[in-house]
Amino acid sequence: MKSTNYNFVNGDPNCKKCKGTGYVHKLEKRPDLYKDVEITVCKRCDCLIKNEQDAYLGIVAGAKDLKSSKLIDYLGKNIFITGTNEVFNSHLKYCLLNSKRIRYQIVLDNNLIDLWFSDDVEKQKELVSCPFVILKLGNLGYPNQALPGKIFELLNERTVTGKFTWVQTYRDFHSGQNIHEYSSELDTMFTNKFIKVSLGADKKQTKASSNSPQKPDQGSAGKLRNINDRILGS
Numbered sequence: 001m002k003s004t005n006y007n008f009v010n011g012d013p014n015c016k017k018c019k020g021t022g023y024v025h026k027l028e029k030r031p032d033l034y035k036d037v038e039i040t041v042c043k044r045c046d047c048l049i050k051n052e053q054d055a056y057l058g059i060v061a062g063a064k065d066l067k068s069s070k071l072i073d074y075l076g077k078n079i080f081i082t083g084t085n086e087v088f089n090s091h092l093k094y095c096l097l098n099s100k101r102i103r104y105q106i107v108l109d110n111n112l113i114d115l116w117f118s119d120d121v122e123k124q125k126e127l128v129s130c131p132f133v134i135l136k137l138g139n140l141g142y143p144n145q146a147l148p149g150k151i152f153e154l155l156n157e158r159t160v161t162g163k164f165t166w167v168q169t170y171r172d173f174h175s176g177q178n179i180h181e182y183s184s185e186l187d188t189m190f191t192n193k194f195i196k197v198s199l200g201a202d203k204k205q206t207k208a209s210s211n212s213p214q215k216p217d218q219g220s221a222g223k224l225r226n227i228n229d230r231i232l233g234s
């Protein structure tokens with residue numbers, strides 16, 4: 001059985017323009033259809049467009065808006081990013097909004113373990129073959145021997161099939177200390193096959209979060225999120 005869920009996006013029930021239907025009617029000239037005659041066309045309401053965008057952005061929809069991001073140049077490449085969740089999410093939001101709507105999945109390392117030990121082969125395959133995967137490290141609260149191996153397996157398979165992955169951590173992964181997902185094998189892979197990018201250098205963007213201890217991602221409590229299982233209008 002196919003496990004794909006389609007979550008349809010609706011308009012805002014409180015919207016005065018479309019009264020929640022998500023569509024508005026407008027009189028427009030359509031010279032391609034009728035010369036000099038205005039016709040009524042059905043258009044997606046702003047509230048629906050906003051909801052669709054938020055659905056596409058998933059857990060980064062609420063992140064701060066940036067005017068630019070150096071990460072945009074790394075779409076299509078494997079990168080290992082060090083930066084707080086808050087700062088990284090803003091960069092990711094910018095990149096998603098300023099690129100063609102690429103199919104992507106955001107995966108937290110703790111969810112990866114659940115997925116690999118579930119029988120959901122379909123979801124495992126989807127993750128391996130998804131064009132763009134963002135893997136967020138540092139969310140597992142206890143040591144788990146299998147985790148580094150499973151991360152390695154996923155990244156290795158994706159690399160072999162030419163898919164790109166962004167790995168993000170807010171800690172010093174290479175120190176290995178108290179890093180549950182650490183292994184020397186992974187360390188070598190990140191060093192040799194991933195471009196290192198640090199988001200910490202931009203003081204303006206990290207100021208707010210640098211003094212507070214980093215918390216695991218919010219909204220991560222659920223299962224593996226496959227937020228792109230949605231049909232989005234263009």
Ligand SMILES: [Zn+2]
Pocket residue numbers: 011012015016017018019020021022023045046047048
């Ligand atoms: Zn509306």
